[in-house]
Amino acid sequence: MPPVMPGPDAVAAEGDPDALPVPTYRSLAAPVRRPVDKFELLPAFLKVRGLVKEHIDSFNYFITKGIKNIVQANNRIEARSDPSIYLRYKDIRVGEPSVQVDFRVETITPHFCRLTDRTYSAPVIVDIEYTVGKTHVVHRKPNFIIGYMPIMLRSYACVLNGKDEAELARYGECPLDPGGYFVVKGNEKVILIQEQLSKNRIIIDTDNKKRVIASVTSSTHEVKSKTVIVMDKEKIYLQLNQFTKPIPIIVVMKAMGIQSDQEIVQMVGRDPRYGDLLYLSIQECASERIYTQQQALQYMDDKVMFPGPGNVKEGRSKTLLRDVFVAHVPVENGNFREKCIYTAVMLRRMLDAILNSDTFDDKDYVGNKRLELSGQLVSLLFEDLFKTMNSFAVDRMNKNSDMARSSPLDFSQLIMQQDLITTGLERAISTGNWDIKRFKMHRKGVSQVLSRLSYMASLGYMTRITPQFEKTRKTSGPRALQPSQWGMLCPCDTPEGEACGLTKNLALLTHVTTDQEEGPLMNLCYSLGVEKLSLLSGEEIHAPGSFLVMFNGLILGKHRQPQRFAKSMRTFRQSGKIGEFVSIFVNEKQHCIHIASDGGRVCRPLIIADKGRSRVKEHHMKELRDGVRSFDDFLRDGLIEYLDVNEENNALIALYEHLDQDDVQRSSITHIEIEPMTILGVVAGLIPYPHHNQSPRNTYQCAMGKQAMGNIAYNQLFRADSLLYLLVYAQRPLLTTKTIELVGYDKLGAGQNATVAVMSYSGYDIEDAIVMNKSSLDRGFGRCIAMKKYTVTTEKYANGTISDRIAKPQRDKDGALIKQNMRALDEDGFVAPGQIIRNHDIYVNKQTPKAIPKTPGTTLTDRDYKDSPAVYKGVDGETTVVDRVMLCSDTNDKLTIKCIIRHTRRPEVGDKFSSRHGQKGVCGTIVQQEDFPFSERGICPDLIMNPHGFPSRMTIGKMIELLGGKAGVSCGRFHYGSAFGESSGNADHVDDISHTLVKHGFSYNGKDFLYSGILGHPLEAYIFMGPIYYQKLKHMVLDKMHARASGPRVLLTRQPTEGRSRDGGLRLGEMERDCLIAYGASMLIFERLLLSSDPYQVQVCRKCGLLGYYNYKLKTSFCSMCKNGENMAKMRMPYACKLLFQELQSMNVVPRLKLTEG
C-alpha cells in the first residue's frame, strides 16, 4: 500500500486543477496524512498467533505446565497400612501421538484417525519411583505410560506442529485448517470456549429480593466455595452453605479475632457514613452478647449445618472460616488478619454501593468474565481422573496388603490396571459431558462436533463462546450488546432465537490469556513499593491518597503513589520483563490497583501512543514488510501491548492517528487501534461494507455464511465426512475484504459471483424469491456435489471366531444376476467406485450367520449364512454415483466398510440462495436465457432479484457490493469492502467506484439500459445490474420434499408413520382440525381422522359393551365375555381407540361401549 492514497481529493484535482479543495464531510473525518499503514500488522499477528491460537495456547499450557503442576501436587501415594510402601511421580509428560498395535508402537496422524475412527491421542508418560516387595526396595521406572490423552491438532504434542505446507500435504492435512480441535473416535470435536463469571473477585450486586450482596466465588486448587455477604433489613450477614442461618458479619469478624468494634469500623473506613450503616449490625452483635472471639465461635458453631460424626460441633466453625469462607485468601499459621481485611474491603465496597448506586458491579461487563478454554477443561478432567486412579490404586493396595501373597504387589502394577485416564478423557470429549464430582461440575455439551459444512462454519466454531446461564431465562441484560465487548467480541456474530446474545464469538484480534506464575509478580510489586498488609493497621489501609493493590483478587497491600506504581509496572511489561498479558488496572473509583495474571481474560493488542503519536513508525513497518521484524518484535520493543478489558478503562484509544489535530487535543490519547475492522469476528469479516448495512442483516449473514456450500478444505476429497456439500465451481468474491484474505476465504470460497439484475420479472420473484437463468445453470452456476457416507460394520460373534462375511453377488448359471439390485456390486461384494447406484440397490452384500454354533471350531458353510445386505435408499430418478469405498478395521478389530456416495445437483426451483447481506431467497423459477433481459453490450444477468428486498432491509452494503463488483470486473482489479475501511484505504469509496464505472462506459449509478428478452423493446426503467457474490445454502428441495398418498403404518397403532425418512403421512394437526370444526366440515374431519388414518372394524357386544371378535370359520361374531354371539354389533372405530380399550382392560379398568341405534 503506497503511503499516499489516491483519494477523492486526488480525483477531484485531476478534473479541475484550479478548484480549491472543497472540504467535504469525508475529508474532515478522514486523517489527512497517513504516515504509517499499520494494516500489515494484522497478517503478522495472525501468523504468530493464528486464528485459533487461544485454544492451542491453552492446551499447550496444559500439556507443558499444567499437567506437571497437577502431578506435583499429588506426587506421592502410599499404602494406608504401611506408609513406607509408596509410589512417587517424579515427572510427567505427553509423548507423541501413537497407538499400540500388537506390542508395537505406531505413530499416528490426525487424518489417519479421522478415516479409521480412531482417537488422535498421545501417551501420558510418567517417571516413577516405587517400593517393591517386603523389603521395600526402591525401584525406578522411567517412561511408564499411565494412559492416552487426546491431542489437540497443531498443539506442541501434535505431529503437525510447526510443519510447512508441503509437509502438511504429506500428512493429508489442509494447510488452511486452523487446528485447535480433537479427533476422538474419528469425529472432530471442539471444546467450546466457556464463559464464566470471574473467580476470586468481589462482585457487588443485588439479589432477587433487591438486597445488596457482595459475593466471591473462591477457587483454588483445593477448594471451590462461594461466599455471600448480604445486607438484610439494614443489617449485614454472612451467608455460607455450611451454615444453617446467616451469621451477622460482626460476629464473623469477631470470630476471626477482631474483637474491638472500633477496629472493625476502622478497617472498613473512617467515613462516618460507613459507621452509620454498620451501627445496626454492631448493635445486633452486642445484643447477642458476643464480645470475644470465643463467644463468636461458639455462636457460629451452633449454626453449622452438618456437624460431622459424633455431633462434635466444637471448632467446626473455625475450620469453616479457615477453609471455606473466602477460601482463596490464605490463612498462614492461624493468622486471620488477611481474611479480616478482605472481609472489611468487601463490606466497604458494599457500603459504597449502598451510598452510591454507581458502584455496583455489572455482571455482564466483559472485564468481570473469564473464558474457560479447552486446556483448562481438559486439565480439570485430567486432575480428577489422575486422583481417582491414585485412590483406586491405594484402595487395592490396602485390600491386597491384608492377604498373604507370594509376590507382594507394588503400586506400579496398580496404577495402570484399568485405562481409567484413557477412557475417561475419551468419553468426556466425545460426549461433551463434563461430570466431575470432585469439583461439583456437571456440564453438558462442552464439546461439540466440528461442523464441516463450510470452511467458515468450522472457523466459526473455533471462536464460539457458550454461556453458563441456562438459555430459557428471559432476561435481556446478558443478551444486550455490552460496550466493553468493543474489539474483544464480535458485535454481529450471534445466533438468532433462544441463544441470541448469549452465545458470542471472539473478534479477529482477541487473545485469551493463560495462567501466569504469580510469585515473581508479587515480589516485583513489593519491591516497587507496595506495603504489606501485615504491617498496616486497620486505620492505615484506607488512608486517603493511597490505593489498595489487588493481585488476582488477593489484597497484596497498599501503595501511596498508585499512578507511579502502575506506570512502572507497565514499563516493565512493555519492555518484556514481565508477561505481556499481565494487566495493570487503576480503579480510581474503588481506590484500587488491580493486577491480573490469571487465565481466561480477553485481551487484544493495541499500538502504544505517546501523547497521541504512534510509536509504530514507517521504518518499523518497512522492517516488517522486509521480513526482519515480526509481531513479537513489536511487542518486545514496546511498540504494541496487550490490554485486557479492565485496563482499557485506563486507556484512551484512538481509531486513527489524528495527525491533523494539535498536540493539546490528542495529548490524552494513549493507544491507537491497529485496524478498526478487527472489532468484527472471522465470520462477520466476510461481509463487504458491513458498516453500511442495517445491523441485524449482518447478524443474519453470520448465521447463513455457515450454511453456504463451497470448498471445505484442500483435503476435502480425501475426507470421510458423513455429509459433505461442495460447490462445483466455487469462486472467490469479486468484492473482497481484508479479513477474507487473512482467513483464507479467498482460497476456500463458498459462493459464486452472479450477475444480478434488480428488477421485477415474471411474478415468480415475490417474497424474496429469485429468478434464475437456465443457461447459467447449464454452464455450472450453483451446481453442487453432495457426498454422503454409508457405514457398514461386520460384527463378530463367539469371541471373534465367527464374523459376518461379504459375499460376492449371486448369479445363476448363465452368469446373470439373481437379484437386479445387485447390479452396482463388484465381484468382491462391495459396490464399485464410479458405478451408478439407484434406489434399493445393494452397496455391501453382507451375510450374517444364522446361528452361532455351540461347538467352537466348526466351520460354517454357505447355508449357515443369511443375507443381510446394506441397501441404498436414495431418491428415485436421480443419478447417484459411488465415489469411494474404504475399508478399515476399527479399534475393536471389526471390519468397517465406508461407502461414499456422490450426487451432483444443479439448482432447481426451491433451492435456497443468499447474498452476503442476510438476504436469503429461494429460486422461484428458472427462465430460458433468451427470455432474460439483455443490454446492448450483450450482458444478460444470471439471476434476477426483486427490488422489494431493499427498502425494508436497508442493505446498502449489497448495493455498494454490486457497484464495486461491476467496477472490479470492468477494470480487472478486486475491489475491497472491509468494515470501516474507507478512511484507511481498505475499502473502496463509492465515488471512486463510480469513476471507474464511467471510465468503462457504464453509468455512474450502476444502472443499465436493458431490453426485454421476450418482446425486444426497451425496459421502462434503468436496471441496477452487476455482480454480487451469491452463496448456495445447504437447504435443498431434494432433501426436503415429501408427499405421500398411502404408505407404511406403525405396527402398534396402525396409524401412518411419521417423518420424511419413514415415508410418513402428513399430519392434520389440532389447529387444522379446529379450522375444520369451525367451518363445520364434519365429514372431512371424519375422513381425515378415521378413514385416512387407522380405521378398524370391531365387534361390540351390545349387552356387556365389551369388544368381541369375528369367527371367520363360523362366520359369526362372538362375545367372549357373554360367551355368546347374540347381541353383537359391528362398528368402525380408530384402531388406536380399540388399542386403548384393550390397554385399559389389561389394567383392570373396564371400558364399556353403550350403543344406540343411529
Next chain:
Amino acid sequence: MDRSAAGVSYQRFPRVRIRELKDDYAKFELRDTDASMANALRRVMIAEVPTVAIDLVEIESNSSVLNDEFIAHRLGLIPLTSSGAMGMRFSRDCDACDGDGSCEHCSVEFHLAARATDANKTLEVTSNDLRSTDPKVCPVDQAMAYQQAIGTADPYDTSTASDHRGILIVKLRRGQELRLRAIARKGIAKDHAKWSPAATVTFMYEPDIRINEELMETLTLEEKTSWVESSPTKVFDIDPNTQQVVVVDREAYTYDDEVIKKAEAMGKPGLIEISAKEDSFVFTVETTGAITAYELIINAITVLRQKLDAVRLQEEDGDFTGLDAHLGVA
C-alpha cells in the same frame, strides 16, 4: 387482435447492411422492420440454431481429481465445429439407429486418453486431446490450429498457434489417468446451453440524435466541454476547428439520459433531443466458434422460416379455431 383487418398486408421489406463480418463476429444493421422481428432473430440465434456438443460420456478410467460428472459437464461445454449440424439428424428422431445415438447421421464419437508420466509437471488435458472420428466435427481450437497450419485461416485473424492451446478439461498429476469415450450429438440451446452457438447476440435501437444548434451556440466552450464529458460513453466531441459540438459515435449512446439531464442542469432544456428509431436495429453477433457468425445468421433465418412454415401448416389444417376462441375472436 383485430382480425377484420386480415386482408390488409403489413408486409415490409427489411433491409440488412453488414458492417463488419469476421469468422466469429458480425455487426449488421437491420432496417425497416420492427422489434418483434429483430427479437425473433435474436432469440432464434441464441436458442434454436443447432450445433453439435458432447452429450454422452462413457468413462473408462478416471483417476483425476475431478469426478466423472464434473468432467462430463466440462466436456459438454466445449464448442465443437458444427457447420454440418443443420444437415444432421437429432438422435431422438434418427431412423438409422432408433434414437440410441450411435450412427453417423446423428452422432460423432470422440476418444480421449491421457496419462501423466512427467514427475515434475502436471499434465493439462485440454480439448486438443479429444480425438474425433469425424474430421468435420472437432473442438474449435483444434480446427483453428489446423486451419492456421494449412493456411486457410481467416486473414484478419491475428491469433497465433499458442492461442489455440485448447480448453482445459482437467489437470493430471503423475500417475493419474483419464480415458473416455464421448458421443457428440446435435441439439439446440433450448435444451441445454452447451448447444448454443452464440456467445453474444444483442441488438440496440439506432439512436436519433438531434442537437439544437441554435441553443448550443449559446454555450461557452467550457460549458460545451463539460456537457460533452457528461456522457459516460464517447458520443459527442468538439470540433477543434469550429468549436462546434459534433456527434462522433451515435451508437456509443447507451440511452443513459445523462446528456439530457446535464443540459437540464445547465438550464438549457431542449439542447438535445434523442429518440430511438423504432424500425432500425444494430445487431452484434459473436459466436463460440462452433459455426461462423455468417452461418449463425443464415441458419437462424432458416430456422425461423421453418418455424413460420410450421405455423402456416397448422393454420391450413384449421387448428386455429381453438386459438381464436381463446383470443376472444368470434
